[in-house]
Amino acid sequence: MDPSYFTQVGKVLVPTLLTDFGVQIAGWSISAFLQTEKFYDLAGSTSFVLCTFISLYKPWDENSIWADGMSPNALLRAIHPRQIIASGTTVVWAAYLGSFLFSRVLNHGDKRFDKVKKVPGRFLIYWLVQGIWVALTALPVYMTNSIPASVHPDLGLQDYIGIALWGLGFAFQVIANYQKQKWRKEIGRDYKRSFISTGLWSLSRHPNYFGECLLWFGSYLVCSSAFSAALESPAPIMSHWMSRLAVFSPMFVTFLITRVSGIPLLERENDRRLKDVVAYWKYKKATSMFVPTLPRRNVE
Template identity: 25%
Template sequence: MSVDLSNLRRVVATSAAVVTALQTATAVAGIRRGRRDYADAAWGPGLAAIAVTGAVVGTGDPARRWALAAVTTAWATRLERLMLQRLAGSDEEDERYTEFLEGDAVPAVAAKVFLTQGLAQLVVSAPLQLAAASALPRTRRRWLFPVGVAVMVAGAVVEATADRQKARYTARDREERPDVLDTGLWGWSRHPNYFGDSVVWDGAWLAAAASAPAAWTLPAPVAMSYFLVHATGARRTEEKMQERESYRDYQDRVSFFVPLPPGR
């Protein structure tokens, strides 16, 4: 077997400890200040911390360990900058959290937000953890590693490009900008930033799957895609925007998630 099980246990345990520390610190700060939405700022750093932990503690192929850590950290750094700008730009808690947690006591908030997010980080990063404790095979399967890293980079570029396009649209004068952003990547997908994010984690799985046992971590990128579409991302946006006639027309013309040529 290409996996060092003893080292894998160490990687998993250390990753869990790091995530627990980060989520605990974020929970304390967020709950004290009445900003449970601080959890958003812990998502990227938590995943980057797990990747770096694997690179440091793992004994698997060093090139793969550090490549995955580098790409994940770069992805998380850009995302974190966006999250901090958004949080700093408002004195009010994100209404999603206010509605979701209405009437909940501190223990319930800690469990529903911070504990849940910590567990999600450990699940999504399972390919990274397994890769950190695995050797690369000598067969052609080893080429899944560079291919997977390339897919991660491509996904990160799509996500960053979509976010830049959205930022430029939002910065335009309200009276001059169109009702709906439907140019650039947003003319091919209604949620290209979330799509790019999902591709990042598809690539991470692919790079890890160069070692056969890591292929069994396929539920990890599937879970990330579910989170992005249903739990916190695209579907919620659709529900909020559907009241606008211009957005309903946009829905008829443009693919929901996977970028495709516009309908007309």
């Protein structure tokens, strides 16, 4: 077998991804038995946190930062600031999104699972797809955590740009979700015949999704700063095909949200629910679907 399959990054990715899919199988088993979708998003965010933790700390490795007797100074030297930033931002995002979605599903349920949650085989597919989502979305984070701190270059301009993009994207997602929650609470029972068009929602029909895609592009920029150094290292740390695969992470997130499970589903649902609401169609015509822009004027 090609030795590139046995690089240090590859050895870390295997247990990390096994953890990911182990969480999905466990979550599916419980949820299929109870015929509930309430744990789906919570399992997804838990997977992100556990996979990030495992890729960084490598608890199975006797030379990892879990090693007995490691001094605080040695512990700090074993983790590069880039790894702290990549891991910390991932955990913060996962904790936020997981709690937000879990609260929402408790209050409103999730129509996606109305039929499949009673058919274990079909229900399992949703959980496996979530496992793929967890694996590919944060793949650059798991990879950069797998690279020894001694190999990482110092933080530079690319890292700071990535951090800024992540911060902007996270702010967009949090603020947009808050604005929609507040609007929905204020609108009450009229929700099904109305729509939000204020705040960030006046700049984009899906500002929360734009924020999520932007933050993962930022995360990739931070993580990828270490890939070149890892490829140039004389030790087999990372293979070229792995570094190329990582670039698909933010592209995958954007494709999934804009073409598959995010925006298309909501657009179809809103078009159906608001088909007789003239103001909605004017808003849709005047407002960008994804990237925030100033609304077009004089739209009839």
